[in-house]
Amino acid sequence: MTMTASSILPGIADGPILFSDEPLSFWGGVDPATGRIIDVHHPLQGRSIAGRVLMMPSTRGSCTGSGVLLDLVLSGRGPAALVFSEPEDVVTLGALIAAEMFGKALPVLRLSPSAFDVLSGQASARIGLDRITAGDLSIAVQPPGTASLVLTGQDRAILDGGNGTAAAQAMRIICAMAAQQGARCLVDVTQAHIDGCIYASPANLTFAERMVEMGARVTVPTTMNAISVDRENWRRQGVPPSLGNPAQRLANAYVRMGCRPTFTCSPYLLDSAPGRGEAIAWAESNAVIHANSVLGARTAKHPDFLDLCIAITGRAPLSGVYLDENRKARRIIDVDLPPDADDAFWPLVGYLAGKVSPDRIPLLRGLAPAQPGTDELKALCAAFGTTSGAAMLHVEAVTPEAELIADDADHCRITHADLEDGWRLLNDGPEDVDLVALGSPHASLNECRALARGLAGDRVVIPTILTTGRDTLALARAEGVLAMLEASGVTVLPDLCWCSISEPVFPVQTHAVMTNSGKYAHYGPGLSGRAVRFGNLAQCVRAALTGKAPGTMPDWMRKPDLP
Numbered sequence: 211m212t213m214t215a216s217s218i219l220p221g222i223a224d225g226p227i228l229f230s231d232e233p234l235s236f237w238g239g240v241d242p243a244t245g246r247i248i249d250v251h252h253p254l255q256g257r258s259i260a261g262r263v264l265m266m267p268s269t270r271g272s273c274t275g276s277g278v279l280l281d282l283v284l285s286g287r288g289p290a291a292l293v294f295s296e297p298e299d300v301v302t303l304g305a306l307i308a309a310e311m312f313g314k315a316l317p318v319l320r321l322s323p324s325a326f327d328v329l330s331g332q333a334s335a336r337i338g339l340d341r342i343t344a345g346d347l348s349i350a351v352q353p354p355g356t357a358s359l360v361l362t363g364q365d366r367a368i369l370d371g372g373n374g375t376a377a378a379q380a381m382r383i384i385c386a387m388a389a390q391q392g393a394r395c396l397v398d399v400t401q402a403h404i405d406g407c408i409y410a411s412p413a414n415l416t417f418a419e420r421m422v423e424m425g426a427r428v429t430v431p432t433t434m435n436a437i438s439v440d441r442e443n444w445r446r447q448g449v450p451p452s453l454g455n456p457a458q459r460l461a462n463a464y465v466r467m468g469c470r471p472t473f474t475c476s477p478y479l480l481d482s483a484p485g486r487g488e489a490i491a492w493a494e495s496n497a498v499i500h501a502n503s504v505l506g507a508r509t510a511k512h513p514d515f516l517d518l519c520i521a522i523t524g525r526a527p528l529s530g531v532y533l534d535e536n537r538k539a540r541r542i543i544d545v546d547l548p549p550d551a552d553d554a555f556w557p558l559v560g561y562l563a564g565k566v567s568p569d570r571i572p573l574l575r576g577l578a579p580a581q582p583g584t585d586e587l588k589a590l591c592a593a594f595g596t597t598s599g600a601a602m603l604h605v606e607a608v609t610p611e612a613e614l615i616a617d618d619a620d621h622c623r624i625t626h627a628d629l630e631d632g633w634r635l636l637n638d639g640p641e642d643v644d645l646v647a648l649g650s651p652h653a654s655l656n657e658c659r660a661l662a663r664g665l666a667g668d669r670v671v672i673p674t675i676l677t678t679g680r681d682t683l684a685l686a687r688a689e690g691v692l693a694m695l696e697a698s699g700v701t702v703l704p705d706l707c708w709c710s711i712s713e714p715v716f717p718v719q720t721h722a723v724m725t726n727s728g729k730y731a732h733y734g735p736g737l738s739g740r741a742v743r744f745g746n747l748a749q750c751v752r753a754a755l756t757g758k759a760p761g762t763m764p765d766w767m768r769k770p771d772l773p
Contacts, residue, residue, distance in 0.1 A: 213325035215342055215351045218390050219305050221317030224336040225290035227329070227344075228262035230254050233568055233599055235271025236278040236301055238709060238733035242411040245287035248736035251635070255736075263335045264289040265326070268296040270568060270599040272709075273405045273493040276513035279304030281411030283314050291317040291337045295326040296569055298599075299391070303513035306386055307417065311379070325349050359388050360395045368523055376426035380519035387516060388527035397489050397528040399509075402432040402521035403477045405493030406514035407464045408710050409438040409457040417515055418463040421522075428468040428521040431482060435494045436475045436652065436677070436707035437461045440715070448714045467518070473705040474679030476588065476652040478505060481681075486610055491526050493517035496592035496651045496729065502602035504587045506610040508532050511601040531571075531601045538616040539573035539604050541566075544623045547576050548766040553589070554746035555629075555766070556582060557728025560590035562624050562632045564597030571600045573615060578607035585654055592651050593728030626767070633763050636731040639741030641761050643724040645717055646670070646754045647734070648747075649677035650708035650727035657747075658686045658702075662694040664751040670699040673717045674754040680704045700754075709733055724753040 230253055234240070239249035245260035260282075269275055279301040282288035292301060297320070308314040317337045321329065329335060332344035342349040361369070369385070371378045388396065406414055438457040439449055465471050472480060477492065478500045484490045486506030492498050493512045501507040510530040512520065520526045531537050543563055548555065563572055582590070582605070594603055604612040648661065653676055661676060676695065678686070683704050686692040695702055703715070708730045722741045725731055731744040743759040753759050 212322065213328060213349050214322040215325055215349045216320045217317070217351050217354050218302060218320055219309060219316065219318040220339055220354060221291070221315040222338055223263070223290040223317050224334065225261050225263050226334045227265055227332055228254065228257060228259060229265040229330040231267065233266055233268050233270040235269060235596070236275030237272035237410055238737055239271065240278055240282070242278045242281045245282055250735040251732060259289045260287045262289050263291045263293060263337065265293040265330050268294050268298045268569060268599050269300050271596055272495050273300060273498070273511060273513050274408055274410045275300040276304035276307070276515055277406060277410040277414045280308050280417070281413035283308040283316055284312060284413055284416070288316060291319065293319050293321060293326070293329070295321055295323055297391070299387070299511065300513040302390065303387060303516050306383065307515050310383060310386070311417070311420065319351065355389055355392070359385055359393065365396060365525060374425045376421050376424035377522050379424060380426070380522040383516065383519045384523060384525060384527065388529065391527050391529040393527035393529035395528050396525040397532055399430060399489050399491040399520060399524060399526050401430050401482065401484060401490050402428065402517055403435065403492040403494060403497060404432060404464055404469055404517050404521065405435045406518060407434050407437050407461055409453070409460050412456065414514065415456050415460045415463070418460055421518065422463050422466055426467050426518070426522055429524045430521055432469045432521045433472040433477045433480065433482065434461070434464055434469045435473070436710060437473050437705050438710040440703055440705045441473065453712065469521070472679060472681065474652045474681070475707045476654070476679060479652070479654055479679065479682060489526070489532060491517060491520040495595035498601055499591040499595050499603065500588060502531055503591055503604065503609050537602065537611060538571065538614045540570040540616045540619050541572045542615070542619050542621045543567065543572045543574050544621070545574055545576040546623070546625050547580060548626065548629070550766045551580060552746045552764065552766065553586065554726065554744070554764065556586040557589040557593040557726070558629060558632050558636070559624060560593035561597055561636070561728045561732065562628055563603065564594040566622050566624065567600065568598050569600070571602055571604065573604040573606060573612060573619070575606045577605050582608060585657055588651060588654070589728065593732070596729050596732040629767050630763060633744070633767055636728065636742070636744040638735070639722040639743045639759070641759045643722045643743055643753050643757060643759050644672050645720040645723045646672065646674040646750050647708050647723050647725040647727070647730055648675065648750060650725070650730040652707060653678040653682065655682050655685050658682065658691050658695065660747060661700070661751070662691050664748060665695070665698040665700070665754070667694070668698060668755055670754040672754060672757050673701065674699065675701045675703060677703045677707050709737060724750055724759050726750050
């Protein structure tokens with residue numbers, strides 16, 4: 211048995227081992243204020259990562275995890291070291307920024323499966339520059355890769371400061387990430403989407419304002435993700451200045467660097483959405499998966515901070531799903547498509563597909579007869595991103611690159627029984643609900659219309675909040691849809707999304723939430739501390755009008771009777 215370990219980021223550390231064989235999203239999964247794991251669906255829920263040698267195969271979920279990790283390191287609540295068995299970019303980038311810009315080294319290592327298995331059984335470990343020791347166990351550590359990165363003359367000029375201090379810093383970070391990813395060169399990108407504008411922690415603001423001070427400016431068209439407050443209205447909404455001021459400063463910092471204030475987590479709904487084959491640099495997990503899978507554009511799941519670095523230089527590491535060979539499905543998932551499945555099916559099957567394909571791109575078969583459209587695929591991709599680390603998926607006869615299948619792809623199935631289990635997992639809350647949460651990711655115009663049609667002029671009896679992007683909100687206002695929703699008592703919010711809503715915009719008296727979002731059904735309990743119920747849009751409308759969630763699972767979800 212050959213045991214190997216590679217240093218991704220060097221450093222010296224020791225501490226007790228905290229191990230899980232399940233990946234974790236740091237955003238929505240770890241509380242940056244305490245270092246405790248808050249993802250209620252994760253086996254380590256309630257445990258602290260502070261001072262631990264944290265071992266897991268990789269991470270999953272949000273690109274914002276890099277900001278959470280950076281804040282944990284800067285506040286002294288971070289892990290002692292990070293040990294993975296698979297490639298990992300998101301928190302690795304956070305650790306790289308901590309070392310590169312703030313002088314705080316956090317060792318990051320990647321172990322072979324045999325070494326990972328053996329080390330995971332130890333109580334504690336010491337990480338050295340050339341060796342891991344744990345009891346009688348000793349594993350040699352190979353130094354960080356020194357593969358030659360071929361840079362153009364313009365790349366070198368940027369690196370040498372020709373485009374300013376901030377661009378040089380950005381290029382150093384890009385080159386370091388390219389080396390750990392095994393990239394041989396960089397690629398031009400046509401546009402970027404910034405996820406780091408969410409105020410996940412004070413570290414996000416520290417990084418952005420330091421880049422502004424250094425004179426950073428984006429050089430490609432760059433949109434911005436949802437932020438943490440309604441930028442124009444947070445004071446009127448009662449948001450405390452302790453959150454509102456830094457969140458607005460963070461958004462303003464990115465606007466000062468030349469980013470377009472779109473403030474949406476659904477940039478694929480904008481008029482600037484990329485086309486098939488276009489190399490872009492997006493962060494925000496649901497947007498990345500949608501861009502690759504549905505639009506056929508090409509972007510890695512770039513961590514927060516790296517998104518800005520690429521936007522400043524216009525260059526990204528040529529690795530991962532930028533390359534044809536890495537866009538192939540390596541797992542084929544046959545899905546038992548229920549007859550008469552409604553709109554709740556798509557986030558549910560996306561959530562389950564991510565759970566059975568956490569570390570590779572899947573091909574979902576059997577869904578084409580349902581003829582999913584943009585909104586169904588939007589829900590599918592968003593929920594998939596909560597449980598998988600993959601940057602894309604394929605749907606046979608639906609998505610543009612579904613013919614890309616690896617020769618060694620394995621097979622699995624999502625059955626009717628799996629759908630039932632998934633529904634129960636996302637419906638842990640009571641039938642009495644006192645908040646309806648819609649628009650995660652940001653609602654499309656068609657989704658706004660569908661909500662207005664469903665309410666049909668009736669007034670909601672519990673708070674019902676829909677989040678959407680500014681561009682969609684303007685269209686809904688011009689069409690009269692916004693007036694219909696507001697007449698029914700729906701609160702429609704721009705700029706922020708459910709994964710960043712906090713009290714008092716999130717009603718303080720809430721005990722249980724109803725949502726049609728697989729993404730928020732997963733993250734909501736940890737982020738809000740409330741129980742969550744999941745269902746289709748019609749069930750959300752009924753909950754808004756009655757305060758009651760459905761007591762039983764939908765009939766379509768049950769396994770059909772055999773003849």
